[in-house]
Amino acid sequence: MSKYQHIREEAFEANLKLPKLNLVLLTFGNVSAADRNLGVFAIKPSGVPYMELTSDKMVIVDFEGNTIEGDLRPSSDTNTHAVLYKNWEDVKGIAHTHSTYATAWAQTHRSIPIYGTTHADHLTVDVPCAQPMDDDMIKGNYEHETGFQIINHFKELGLSHKEVEMVLVGNHAPFTWGENAEKAVYNSAVLEALAQMAYLTEQIHPSVNRLKDSLINKHYDRKHGSNAYYGQ
Amino acid sequence: MSKYQHIREEAFEANLKLPKLNLVLLTFGNVSAADRNLGVFAIKPSGVPYMELTSDKMVIVDFEGNTIEGDLRPSSDTNTHAVLYKNWEDVKGIAHTHSTYATAWAQTHRSIPIYGTTHADHLTVDVPCAQPMDDDMIKGNYEHETGFQIINHFKELGLSHKEVEMVLVGNHAPFTWGENAEKAVYNSAVLEALAQMAYLTEQIHPSVNRLKDSLINKHYDRKHGSNAYYGQ
Amino acid sequence: MSKYQHIREEAFEANLKLPKLNLVLLTFGNVSAADRNLGVFAIKPSGVPYMELTSDKMVIVDFEGNTIEGDLRPSSDTNTHAVLYKNWEDVKGIAHTHSTYATAWAQTHRSIPIYGTTHADHLTVDVPCAQPMDDDMIKGNYEHETGFQIINHFKELGLSHKEVEMVLVGNHAPFTWGENAEKAVYNSAVLEALAQMAYLTEQIHPSVNRLKDSLINKHYDRKHGSNAYYGQ
Amino acid sequence: MSKYQHIREEAFEANLKLPKLNLVLLTFGNVSAADRNLGVFAIKPSGVPYMELTSDKMVIVDFEGNTIEGDLRPSSDTNTHAVLYKNWEDVKGIAHTHSTYATAWAQTHRSIPIYGTTHADHLTVDVPCAQPMDDDMIKGNYEHETGFQIINHFKELGLSHKEVEMVLVGNHAPFTWGENAEKAVYNSAVLEALAQMAYLTEQIHPSVNRLKDSLINKHYDRKHGSNAYYGQ
Numbered sequence: 001m002s003k004y005q006h007i008r009e010e011a012f013e014a015n016l017k018l019p020k021l022n023l024v025l026l027t028f029g030n031v032s033a034a035d036r037n038l039g040v041f042a043i044k045p046s047g048v049p050y051m052e053l054t055s056d057k058m059v060i061v062d063f064e065g066n067t068i069e070g071d072l073r074p075s076s077d078t079n080t081h082a083v084l085y086k087n088w089e090d091v092k093g094i095a096h097t098h099s100t101y102a103t104a105w106a107q108t109h110r111s112i113p114i115y116g117t118t119h120a121d122h123l124t125v126d127v128p129c130a131q132p133m134d135d136d137m138i139k140g141n142y143e144h145e146t147g148f149q150i151i152n153h154f155k156e157l158g159l160s161h162k163e164v165e166m167v168l169v170g171n172h173a174p175f176t177w178g179e180n181a182e183k184a185v186y187n188s189a190v191l192e193a194l195a196q197m198a199y200l201t202e203q204i205h206p207s208v209n210r211l212k213d214s215l216i217n218k219h220y221d222r223k224h225g226s227n228a229y230y231g232q
Numbered sequence: 233m234s235k236y237q238h239i240r241e242e243a244f245e246a247n248l249k250l251p252k253l254n255l256v257l258l259t260f261g262n263v264s265a266a267d268r269n270l271g272v273f274a275i276k277p278s279g280v281p282y283m284e285l286t287s288d289k290m291v292i293v294d295f296e297g298n299t300i301e302g303d304l305r306p307s308s309d310t311n312t313h314a315v316l317y318k319n320w321e322d323v324k325g326i327a328h329t330h331s332t333y334a335t336a337w338a339q340t341h342r343s344i345p346i347y348g349t350t351h352a353d354h355l356t357v358d359v360p361c362a363q364p365m366d367d368d369m370i371k372g373n374y375e376h377e378t379g380f381q382i383i384n385h386f387k388e389l390g391l392s393h394k395e396v397e398m399v400l401v402g403n404h405a406p407f408t409w410g411e412n413a414e415k416a417v418y419n420s421a422v423l424e425a426l427a428q429m430a431y432l433t434e435q436i437h438p439s440v441n442r443l444k445d446s447l448i449n450k451h452y453d454r455k456h457g458s459n460a461y462y463g464q
Numbered sequence: 465m466s467k468y469q470h471i472r473e474e475a476f477e478a479n480l481k482l483p484k485l486n487l488v489l490l491t492f493g494n495v496s497a498a499d500r501n502l503g504v505f506a507i508k509p510s511g512v513p514y515m516e517l518t519s520d521k522m523v524i525v526d527f528e529g530n531t532i533e534g535d536l537r538p539s540s541d542t543n544t545h546a547v548l549y550k551n552w553e554d555v556k557g558i559a560h561t562h563s564t565y566a567t568a569w570a571q572t573h574r575s576i577p578i579y580g581t582t583h584a585d586h587l588t589v590d591v592p593c594a595q596p597m598d599d600d601m602i603k604g605n606y607e608h609e610t611g612f613q614i615i616n617h618f619k620e621l622g623l624s625h626k627e628v629e630m631v632l633v634g635n636h637a638p639f640t641w642g643e644n645a646e647k648a649v650y651n652s653a654v655l656e657a658l659a660q661m662a663y664l665t666e667q668i669h670p671s672v673n674r675l676k677d678s679l680i681n682k683h684y685d686r687k688h689g690s691n692a693y694y695g696q
Numbered sequence: 697m698s699k700y701q702h703i704r705e706e707a708f709e710a711n712l713k714l715p716k717l718n719l720v721l722l723t724f725g726n727v728s729a730a731d732r733n734l735g736v737f738a739i740k741p742s743g744v745p746y747m748e749l750t751s752d753k754m755v756i757v758d759f760e761g762n763t764i765e766g767d768l769r770p771s772s773d774t775n776t777h778a779v780l781y782k783n784w785e786d787v788k789g790i791a792h793t794h795s796t797y798a799t800a801w802a803q804t805h806r807s808i809p810i811y812g813t814t815h816a817d818h819l820t821v822d823v824p825c826a827q828p829m830d831d832d833m834i835k836g837n838y839e840h841e842t843g844f845q846i847i848n849h850f851k852e853l854g855l856s857h858k859e860v861e862m863v864l865v866g867n868h869a870p871f872t873w874g875e876n877a878e879k880a881v882y883n884s885a886v887l888e889a890l891a892q893m894a895y896l897t898e899q900i901h902p903s904v905n906r907l908k909d910s911l912i913n914k915h916y917d918r919k920h921g922s923n924a925y926y927g928q
Contacts, residue, residue, distance in 0.1 A: 025885060025886075025889050026882065026885060026886070028814065076918075098814050098889075100889070100892060100893060100896065101896060103812065103814060103893055104893050104896035104897045104899075104900055105900060106812065107811040107812040107893065107894075107897040107904065108897055108900045108901035108904050109901075109904075110900065110901055115339040115403070116335065116338065116339040116403045116404060116405070117403060117404045117405070118260065118330050118335060118405065132908065132911065133911075135910040138910045138911060138914050139910075139914070142914055142918070171811070171812045171813060171907055171908075171911060172812060172813045173812070173813070173814065186258065189257060189258060190257075190258070193257050193330075193332070196332060197332060197335055197336050197339065198339075199896065199899065199900055200332065200333065200336035200431065201336045201339040201340055202900070203336075203431065203435065203899065204336055204337060204340045204342065204431055204434070205340035205341075205342055208339065208340050208341075211403055212364065212403075214367040214370045214371075215364060215365075215370060215403060218370050218371070218374055222308075222374070347571040347635070348567065348570065348571040348635045348636060348637070349635060349636045349637070350492065350562050350567060350637065418490065421489060421490060422489075422490070425489050425562075425564070428564060429564060429567055429568050429571065430571075432564065432565065432568035432663065433568045433571040433572055435568075435663065435667065436568055436569060436572045436574065436663055436666070437572035437573075437574055440571065440572050440573075443635055444596065444635075446599040446602045446603075447596065447597075447602060447635060450602050450603070450606055454540075454606070579803040579867070580799065580802065580803040580867045580868060580869070581867060581868045581869070582724065582794050582799060582869065650722065653721060653722060654721075654722070657721050657794075657796070660796060661796060661799055661800050661803065662803075664796065664797065664800035664895065665800045665803040665804055667800075667895065667899065668800055668801060668804045668806065668895055668898070669804035669805075669806055672803065672804050672805075675867055676828065676867075678831040678834045678835075679828065679829075679834060679867060682834050682835070682838055686772075686838070
């Protein structure tokens with residue numbers, strides 16, 4: 001048995017959750033699970049329908065993007081995963097979808113405003129949207145640069161990837177991450193719900209205000225403060 | 233067997249209906265069932281996925297918010313349920329969801345206008361939206377204050393919680409209630425439908441008028457009048 | 465066995481299709497099936513969940529709205545069905561839903577413009593919307609008057625109920641009909657699709673034009689003309 | 697066994713995917729599969745519910761639109777399929793749906809702008825919308841002319857049907873095609889997703905820009921360029 005069996009299983013199970021949560025159409029999406037001691041991650045192979053996935057078909061890749069084990073080609077987004085794992089040391093799972101509402105926001109280049117407590121229970125800033133790459137980055141190693149596009153945007157905004165586990169890549173679609181692959185998928189589901197609710201909120205009341213600071217701080221504290229007690 | 237078994241079962245069954253009616257994503261939502269003679273209610277534990285719920289996992293809490301029986305932590309919204317049960321004596325079931333359309337309305341701070349008979353068959357006023365708390369309430373016992381935020385809003389508007397069994401909490405999400413937990417969940421489903429229809433109505437015709445008074449009164453009378461005959 | 469068994473079965477089967485086609489929430493909706501020789505129709509009882517329906521629970525009613533056979537109270541919309549059957553002699557099935565998009569249009573008092581061939585394949589005029597009743601009609605036999613509200617609107621517009629088998633009742637919701645109960649339900653499904661598409665069409669292009677007359681006439685002819693050949 | 701059994705099976709399987717992918721309501725839609733050596737295609741019969749389809753019920757038709765084998769009447773859109781097969785020699789599968797969002801765009805006569813990489817991964821131009829026919833074409837062989845309406849629009853725009861495998865027919869609905877029937881259905885699912893996302897994108901940000909050329913070119917190259925590597 002492969003010494004990577006545990007992350008193969010973890011990535012396989014997490015990938016299967018994407019269609020169950022209505023986060024992917026056809027084959028658009030991929031989840032990976034990392035073992036940081038071994039310095040590798042397991043990721044969905046490219047172009048394989050969700051119905052035909054097995055844990056054995058997952059591809060093992062190192063944090064430079066090199067395939068270590070597996071007969072199939074890894075997802076075309078693999079280099080983006082690799083860059084995030086290499087630079088953000090505590091991330092152990094990453095999910096990428098083209099979920100409908102989050103992708104629509106990404107296509108507008110707008111961050112998703114924080115309008116309510118559903119949002120504040122998960123992150124206390126707007127969901128950031130990394131602006132599209134400069135043309136010279138596009139001509140280079142595109143998927144590799146997508147990783148830096150995300151990391152640089154977090155640096156510019158002064159955001160911590162431990163507190164904000166989701167991003168929109170402008171013109172593209174969302175990436176989410178977390179302490180394992182399941183949490184990354186959970187964050188993708190949360191993001192899609194926030195994206196849909198924010199869209200509807202603006203349709204119902206175009207001049208709506210963002211959530212006020214006192215509520216943002218309260219929700220931050222009940223989750224992250226010294227007396228954190230939040231769960232639902 | 234626990235003397236609370238009947239409300240454990242009632243709360244368990246009602247919580248399971250939330251995902252079946254597409255009213256919750258992941259673990260966002262909770263239903264409780266009260267026994268007013270015993271002075272307690274059974275409520276969903278915090279952070280447990282719906283797939284893993286059992287009646288034994290429900291937590292028994294009194295109307296002050298103290299846990300009476302149960303190994304798990306009760307929902308973080310428990311104090312809101314407790315305040316409503318304590319102050320509104322005939323309520324025997326409460327449901328809280330983050331259902332998509334109702335939550336979007338709550339995020340706008342708008343009440344949902346009565347536009348048609350689907351609405352009038354259930355309540356003959358706009359669905360009230362309690363405005364966000366003052367900052368000093370937020371700093372206090374937040375979930376406790378959410379209960380008073382609801383009760384005070386009903387007092388200000390002169391509404392009876394027996395005739396209007398639903399409310400939007402501004403920036404947060406809906407609460408609904410009724411004579412038992414099942415009715416509370418039913419009201420959550422009705423509210424979500426009203427919220428979606430009102431949203432679409434305004435999109436299709438931005439200057440649409442509210443339902444005229446003669447129709448509101450007719451629907452009130454056929455449900456609550458001396459010759460009430462309504463059901464569908 | 466009841467001499468009405470055939471229409472009990474027909475109405476039962478047709479009522480079950482409403483939730484399968486996502487046309488009803490909870491108990492909001494009803495379908496009836498008529499036997500014109502016997503001068504009666506079978507209709508869903510009032511307030512019974514779809515999961516608990518059986519053919520035996522259908523109520524047999526005559527065209528004056530009198531219950532002829534059955535232990536349960538017939539749907540509160542029964543008098544509307546009765547008036548339509550009495551006045552439109554070839555109708556043998558009627559369906560009433562509160563389907564989301566059609567009801568939203570009804571709440572705006574707008575007829576649904578004919579924007580494409582999906583619409584033109586079923587009717588070659590806008591879906592009519594009967595304006596809300598005058599206040600004196602509302603105070604009378606409300607459900608009875610709803611039937612006349614529909615019939616009178618067709619007379620005003622010069623429409624044939626044989627060519628246009630659907631209507632929106634302003635502020636209320638749609639009614640559809642046909643040569644049997646199954647066709648009535650089919651028309652409810654078509655109407656909901658047309659309502660959603662017309663809503664989206666106006667959102668995508670607010671100044672869109674109605675379908676041009678030459679296309680309307682072509683679709684009328686290929687379905688109703690002397691060389692009709694349409695089906696899909 | 698019929699010498700057409702292989703395309704009967706292929707068309708049957710592909711037609712069944714339409715309702716599974718939520719691309720059709722009731723009987724609105726049809727898929728065909730061609731054998732170019734035999735010069736025929738198998739297509740869904742007219743007006744048969746998807747639940748009652750079998751491979752034996754598929755109708756075999758030649759590229760002039762003549763029925764070669766089969767007891768049922770072929771889909772009323774058969775002549776459109778025939779014209780496309782006759783004129784576009786490498787097409788081996790065609791799908792036609794009235795999917796909700798794509799049809800709404802067709803009803804506006806607008807092409808669907810390219811707003812993101814979900815779109816660019818499949819085609820690097822706007823989804824073309826063939827304008828409604830002139831009135832004299834409408835009076836002629838309508839479904840036959842629909843085929844030419846599509847082909848002429850591609851000629852006017854200088855598009856290759858090998859690179860752009862989808863079109864909106866103005867006021868009507870989409871057609872898609874590909875190297876086999878399964879790919880044609882895949883393209884219908886992609887088109888519906890692009891149509892929904894573009895709609896939402898414009899709602900969220902009405903003055904949004906199209907995807908910039910450098911990104912369009914990158915996505916074209918990674919799929920079609922000399923070093924193509926795209927799959928997901």
